[in-house]
Amino acid sequence: MSRLKPQEEYEKTMAFHFFRWLSGSKDPYVGEVEMKPQKEAEITESTILERMNESQMIRDKIYDVENNKKLILFHKIYVACAILFSIILAGLLLYTVSCLPRIGNAGNPANNEVPERYIEKGLEETGAVNIVTGMILDYRAFDTFGESNVLFIATITVLILLHEKKKKAVKLDDEDDRIYEPKNDVILQASAAILVPVIIIFGIYIILNGHLSPGGGFSGGAVIGAGLILYLNAFGFKKTERMFTEKTYKVVCCVALTFYCLAKSYSFFTGANHLESHIPLGKAGHILSSGLILPLNICVGLVVACTMYTFYVMFRKGDF
Amino acid sequence: MDFVQNFPFFSIILSMFSGIISSVLPKRAAKWVNTVMIILVGIFSFILLFYMIGRGNSYTYMMGHFPAPWGNEIRVGVLEAGMALFFCIIMILSLFGGRKKLDEELEESKHSLYYILADLMLSSLLALVYTNDLFTAYVFVEINTIAACGLIMIRRNGRTIEAAVRYMIMSLLGSGMLLMGICMLYDLTGHLLMSNIHEQVSALAVSGEYHVPLLVTIALMSVGLAIKSALFPFHAWLPDAYGYSTVSSAAILSSLVSKGYIFLLIKIIYRVIGIDVFDGSRIIDMLFAFGLMGMIFGSLSAIKENDVRRMIAYSSVAQIGYIYMGIGMGTQAGMEASVFHILTHAATKSLLFIAAIGLTDVSGGSRKFIDLTGAAYRNRWAGVAFAVGSLSMVGVPLFSGFISKLLFAQAAVQNHVKMLPALIVLGISTVLNAIYFMKTVIRIYTPVEGTGSGEGVTFKNMKIYVVTLVCFIILNVFLGVSSQPVVNLIGQGLAMFS
Numbered sequence: 043m044s045r046l047k048p049q050e051e052y053e054k055t056m057a058f059h060f061f062r063w064l065s066g067s068k069d070p071y072v073g074e075v076e077m078k079p080q081k082e083a084e085i086t087e088s089t090i091l092e093r094m095n096e097s098q099m100i101r102d103k104i105y106d107v108e109n110n111k112k113l114i115l116f117h118k119i120y121v122a123c124a125i126l127f128s129i130i131l132a133g134l135l136l137y138t139v140s141c142l143p144r145i146g147n148a149g150n151p152a153n154n155e156v157p158e159r160y161i162e163k164g165l166e167e168t169g170a171v172n173i174v175t176g177m178i179l180d181y182r183a184f185d186t187f188g189e190s191n192v193l194f195i196a197t198i199t200v201l202i203l204l205h206e207k208k209k210k211a212v213k214l215d216d217e218d219d220r221i222y223e224p225k226n227d228v229i230l231q232a233s234a235a236i237l238v239p240v241i242i243i244f245g246i247y248i249i250l251n252g253h254l255s256p257g258g259g260f261s262g263g264a265v266i267g268a269g270l271i272l273y274l275n276a277f278g279f280k281k282t283e284r285m286f287t288e289k290t291y292k293v294v295c296c297v298a299l300t301f302y303c304l305a306k307s308y309s310f311f312t313g314a315n316h317l318e319s320h321i322p323l324g325k326a327g328h329i330l331s332s333g334l335i336l337p338l339n340i341c342v343g344l345v346v347a348c349t350m351y352t353f354y355v356m357f358r359k360g361d362f
Numbered sequence: 363m364d365f366v367q368n369f370p371f372f373s374i375i376l377s378m379f380s381g382i383i384s385s386v387l388p389k390r391a392a393k394w395v396n397t398v399m400i401i402l403v404g405i406f407s408f409i410l411l412f413y414m415i416g417r418g419n420s421y422t423y424m425m426g427h428f429p430a431p432w433g434n435e436i437r438v439g440v441l442e443a444g445m446a447l448f449f450c451i452i453m454i455l456s457l458f459g460g461r462k463k464l465d466e467e468l469e470e471s472k473h474s475l476y477y478i479l480a481d482l483m484l485s486s487l488l489a490l491v492y493t494n495d496l497f498t499a500y501v502f503v504e505i506n507t508i509a510a511c512g513l514i515m516i517r518r519n520g521r522t523i524e525a526a527v528r529y530m531i532m533s534l535l536g537s538g539m540l541l542m543g544i545c546m547l548y549d550l551t552g553h554l555l556m557s558n559i560h561e562q563v564s565a566l567a568v569s570g571e572y573h574v575p576l577l578v579t580i581a582l583m584s585v586g587l588a589i590k591s592a593l594f595p596f597h598a599w600l601p602d603a604y605g606y607s608t609v610s611s612a613a614i615l616s617s618l619v620s621k622g623y624i625f626l627l628i629k630i631i632y633r634v635i636g637i638d639v640f641d642g643s644r645i646i647d648m649l650f651a652f653g654l655m656g657m658i659f660g661s662l663s664a665i666k667e668n669d670v671r672r673m674i675a676y677s678s679v680a681q682i683g684y685i686y687m688g689i690g691m692g693t694q695a696g697m698e699a700s701v702f703h704i705l706t707h708a709a710t711k712s713l714l715f716i717a718a719i720g721l722t723d724v725s726g727g728s729r730k731f732i733d734l735t736g737a738a739y740r741n742r743w744a745g746v747a748f749a750v751g752s753l754s755m756v757g758v759p760l761f762s763g764f765i766s767k768l769l770f771a772q773a774a775v776q777n778h779v780k781m782l783p784a785l786i787v788l789g790i791s792t793v794l795n796a797i798y799f800m801k802t803v804i805r806i807y808t809p810v811e812g813t814g815s816g817e818g819v820t821f822k823n824m825k826i827y828v829v830t831l832v833c834f835i836i837l838n839v840f841l842g843v844s845s846q847p848v849v850n851l852i853g854q855g856l857a858m859f860s
Binding site for chain 1: 371379424549
C-alpha cells in the first residue's frame with residue numbers, strides 16, 4: 043500500500059491512531075488513565091438504611107399527588123368509575139326489588155304450607171307459646187346450632203388476633219386504662235350498682251321465658267352481656283377478674299355447646315330413625331315446658347353473654 | 363333405614379363436637395382429637411361411599427322430628443360421600459405435612475385454637491357438601507369464612523393480618539351477595555329447601571313470571587360464590603392469603619375452602635336453579651369468559667412472580683379458571699371435567715405448597731428464586747415432590763393434571779359454540795403453566811457449589827413430612843392412572859343430583 047505522507051507525519055494523524063486501536067496493538071486507556079479494581083460494596087446498617095430511604099423517597103415522589111399529574115387523572119377516573127358502578131348496581135338492585143312480589147299480599151309465594159304449619163301446629167308440636175323460639179330451637183335447631191358455633195368461632199378468632207401474653211401486657215395496659223378512662227367514678231359506680239342487678243335479672247328473665255314470651259337465648263344473652271360490660275366499666279378489671287377469666291369463658295362455652303350438641307344429637311338421631319324421643323313437652327304456658335327448648339335457650343344465652351363480654355375485654359385490653 | 367345412613371350426620375356432629383371440646387384441652391390433646399376425628403370421619407365417608415355405590419340412588423336424612431320443608435334435612439349421594447372422603451384425606455395430609463412448621467411458627471398458647479379452627483372448618487365443609495337446605499348452607503358458609511380468616515392470621519405478622527383483612531372484606535362481600543340471592547329466592551318461591559325451590563323455579567321459568575328477579579338472583583349467587591372461590595377478576599385477596607400464612611393453612615385454604623364453595627355452586631346449579639334454567643341465562647357465559655381470562659392472567663401473574671409461594675398461589679387463580687370454564691360450558695361433560703379438576707387441583711396444590719416449604723427451609727428460609735437454586739439436591743424428597751406436582755399441573759401423562767386437561771378438551775369438543783375459545787385458551791394456558799413450573803423445576807435442579815448444604819435433612823428428622831409427600835404423590839398418580847372409575851363415579855353422582 044502506497045502512502046502519500048511520510049511515516050513520521052502519518053503517525054500524527056487520526057487514522058494512524060484509529061487503525062492501531064482497531065488492530066488492538068494499543069489501548070488508549072492504558073498508561074493514560076489511572077485504573078483500580080472495583081471495591082466490594084460494603085453492606086452496613088447505614089447503607090441499607092440509606093437504600094431504604096431512597097426507595098421510600100422514590101415511592102413518595104411517584105405517589106405524590108401534587109407532582110404526579112397522571113396519578114391525579116387516574117384517581118379521578120377510578121373514583122368516577124367506582125361511583126358510576128355503584129350507582130348502576132344500586133339502580134339494578136332497586137329495580138329488581140320493585141319486581142318482587144308485593145309485601146302483605148295473601149297470594150305471595152312465601153305464604154304457603156310452611157308458615158301455615160308453623161303457626162297452626164307450632165304450639166302443639168313444640169310446646170312453645172312463642173312460635174319463633176319453637177321454630178329456631180325445635181323445627182330448625184340444626185341451623186341454630188350452626189349459628190351458636192359461628193359465635194364460638196368468632197370469639198376464637200378474636201382471641202387469636204388480640205389475646206396477649208399476661209406478663210408483658212398487664213401492667214402497661216392497666217396504667218393506660220387509668221389514663222384514658224375514669225376509674226372509681228362515683229356517679230357511674232352508684233348508677234351501676236343500681237342498674238347492673240336489674241339488667242342481669244332482666245336478661246335471665248328473657249332467657250327463661252324465651253318459649254313463653256318474646257325473647258330467647260340470643261336477646262337475653264345480649265342483655266346479660268351488656269350488664270357485665272357496664273359492671274366492668276364502673277368497677278374495673280380487678281373485680282370482674284374474680285369471677286370471669288379466660289378459663290371461665292372457655293369452660294362455660296364448652297359446657298353450653300357440649301350440652302347443646304349432645305341434646306340435639308339425641309333429638310336428631312331419634313327423629314331421623316323414627317324412634318320415640320322421651321322428652322316430655324309439658325303443659326303449654328308453664329315455665330317448665332316445651333321439652334328441650336328451655337335448656338337450649340339457657341345454653342345459647344350463656345354463649346352469647348360470654349361472647350359479648352369477651353369481645354369487649356379483648357378489644358379494650360387484650361387480656362382478661 | 364340402614365345404620366350407615368346416619369354416617370353423614372355423625373360426621374358433621376363429630377367434627378363440631380371435637381372443635382367445641384378442644385377449647386378446654388391442652389395442645390397435644392387437641393392435636394390428637396383433631397387427628398382421630400378426621401380419620402374417623404374419613405372412615406365413615408369411605409364406608410358411606412361404598413354403601414351409596416351399592417344403593418344406586420340418593421337418600422335424604424331428617425335432622426330432627428319434623429319432615430323436610432319444616433325441619434332441616436341433609437341429602438347424600440355418591441358425589442357427596444366421595445367429596446367428604448376426599449376432603450378428609452387432603453385435610454389430614456395438609457395438617458401432617460405442615461406440622462413441623464406449625465410448631466415453629468405458632469405461639470405456644472394458640473396451638474389448640476388452631477385445631478379448633480381446623481375442626482370447625484372440616485365440619486363446615488361437610489355441611490356444605492351434605493346440606494339440602496339453602497339457609498343451612500349459608501350458616502356454614504359463615505363458619506367457613508371466619509375459620510378461614512383465623513387460619514390465615516394465626517401466624518401473626520403484618521403481612522398475614524393484612525391478608526386476613528383483605529380476605530375478610532372480599533369474602534364477606536361474597537357472603538352478602540349469596541345471602542341476598544337466598545332472600546330473593548325465598549321471596550320468589552317461599553321455600554329454603556333445595557328440591558322445593560327447584561320445583562318452583564322450573565314453574566317460574568316456564569310461565570316467565572318474575573323473570574328479572576330470577577336472573578338477578580342467579581347472578582348474585584354465582585358472583586358471590588365466585589368471589590369467595592377467587593375467580594379471576596375477584597382474586598385480589600388470594601396471593602397474600604396463600605403466600606404468607608402458615609403452610610398447613612395455605613394448603614387447606616387453596617385445596618379445600620375454595621373447593622367447598624365451588625361444590626356449593628355446582629349444587630345450587632343442579633339442585634336449586636336447575637341446569638336448564640341456568641344454561642338458559644347469560645350468567646353461564648359470563649362464568650365461562652371469566653374462567654378463560656383467569657386461565658391466562660393467573661398464569662401471567664405467576665410468571666412475573668419472584669416468590670415461589672406467591673407463584674403457586676397465582677397458579678391457583680389459573681386452575682380455578684379451568685374449573686369455572688368447565689362449569690361455564692353448561693354440559694354434563696364439562697361439569698364432570700370441573701369436578702375432576704377440583705380433585706386434581708386439591709391433590710396437587712397442597713402437594714406443591716408442602717413441597718415448597720421443604721425447599722425454602724433448606725435455602726435459608728428465603729422464597730426468592732435465586733436462593734432456591736439447587737434446593738432439590740439439599741432436600742431430595744421435597745424436590746421430587748415439587749417436580750411431580752409441577753408435572754401434574756402442566757399436564758404430563760401419568761399424573762392427574764393430564765386427565766383433567768383431557769376431560770376439558772373432550773368436553774369442549776362437544777360444545778360447538780365454545781369449542782374454539784376453550785381449546786385455544788387451554789393450549790395457551792398449558793404453555794404458560796409449563797413456563798413457570800418448569801422454570802422452577804429447572805432452577806431447583808441446577809447444581810450450585812457450596813451454598814447451604816442440606817444439613818439435618820435426613821429421613822429420620824422428617825419422617826412424617828416425607829410420608830405425607832409420598833401419600834400426596836400416590837394420590838396424584840392414582841388419580842392420573844385409574845381415572846376412569848373416578849370419572850364414572852362423578853358422572854353417577856351428578857346424575858343423582860337431578
